Amino acid sequence: MKTIFFLLIVFFTTVTLTNAQTQEKKSRKEIRAERQTEKMKEIKNILKEKDFVFRPTHAMPMGGGSIYLNYSFDLKIKGDTIDSYLPFYGRAYHVDYGGRNSAFDFTELAEEYKMEKDENGYVVDFDVKKGMDNISFTFKISEQGYATLNVISTNRQAISFYGRIEAPEEE
Template structure:
């Protein structure tokens, strides 16, 4: 009898944990569906993955990257960054690590990727395993000759992957989390 109760207890614990996990994933999926449908969410990145170049390797060797970073993955924890989609407008600031190919000027204070506009070619597609693929083109907020092609993938566990192609800079990717926009 004690053996049966012990086996039944273990079964109930595992079943209870599995139910909680599936309920959580279903709630996350519903929340993601709602955010994408209503175009109302914010992404905060935790990691940047720049294209590795000799210049970036020199910066690493000089000790100028944050602790825990390597030449191909840079921690953004503690650094302000975001991509906010609210209605038809998209606002973003992402720190940039890499090489600029043209433009920018010597006195330019802006070194990051900044945009605040209504995007062109905004497209949302359903991806594999309940993810969403969002793509758009948008001009730079401070340098009107530069523009970005942005691809965002949102996953049901509320994580994100962003890739940015620029007309003036090398390619860079970001990884982070997606959340609802707090009502202000």
Template sequence: MKPLKSILTAALILVAAQTFAQTDKETTLRIVKDKTYTFVANTAIPMSNTDINKVLNMMPGAQGGGSINLTGSQYDVRITPDSVIAYLPYYGRAFNAPMNPSEGGIKFTSKDFTYKESKNKRGNYTIQINTKDTKQDNYNLTLSISTTGYASLTASSNNKQPIMFNGYLQEPKKKD
């Protein structure tokens, strides 16, 4: 009886997850194909050592396990065929820090970048974006996108330890 209850609970959770998906499959396929979408970050997961994770767990919004809740913030990465604009926080070890604290985080606009897209058997996408023209540091962004629009982004560079973000894809807002 107990295994049957577990299976039914898992099935209910999967159905609910599909029901509350961020985008439908056709929308996700279209915006990824058009290379015009926004990744909205909900959670930041620093990939740093245990000392930094201990400090991060004491911060407001920490969820334990080193993840930081970003829900309700305006952190995102906007991707169009001719530009990548990133506005993300950074938690971790930076090897070269900017002198101006307002220049911290992962904030850049790139017009010179490579964009490589691949799709697996299940229809999930992996997008590789490598910037070439950002001021102090070039970034390698790896975006893993599910068919329902949920995504994870890993950002790495030469001057910072990698960091991962979980979130979702959003269609660009239509101009009136």
């Protein structure tokens, strides 16, 4: 009698533990959907706060093919301040005398910052005046953080960059 009672207790304990484990286990599809939802919320928040970093992986100049970039290049936006360290490939129509830095290596204030939601994600536009050069930046950002940056300058050919939008690293 004692062995039957003991076996019943072990059986019910095993069944309850198994049911609890299967209820907590989520499918890969559910886990991926949760991650995507979290990423969408993060992207929306950092764009609203105007506090994000664009890390380009490819540059696409007007006159040539795609150029792979390493991860040392970035464009940081914090409020109205733009800290750009991006390369330039293409034709320059006017260069400042003695200029040794890249055309897009600067820290300036953004003018006319606009963020709009569209059917595929977000569009962020702003302009920067650097000396005699007016530079227009247009981001097309997916809800998952992939972004294309189109840069149009009055003194240079247009260039595009492809990469990701991220939250800034804590210092």
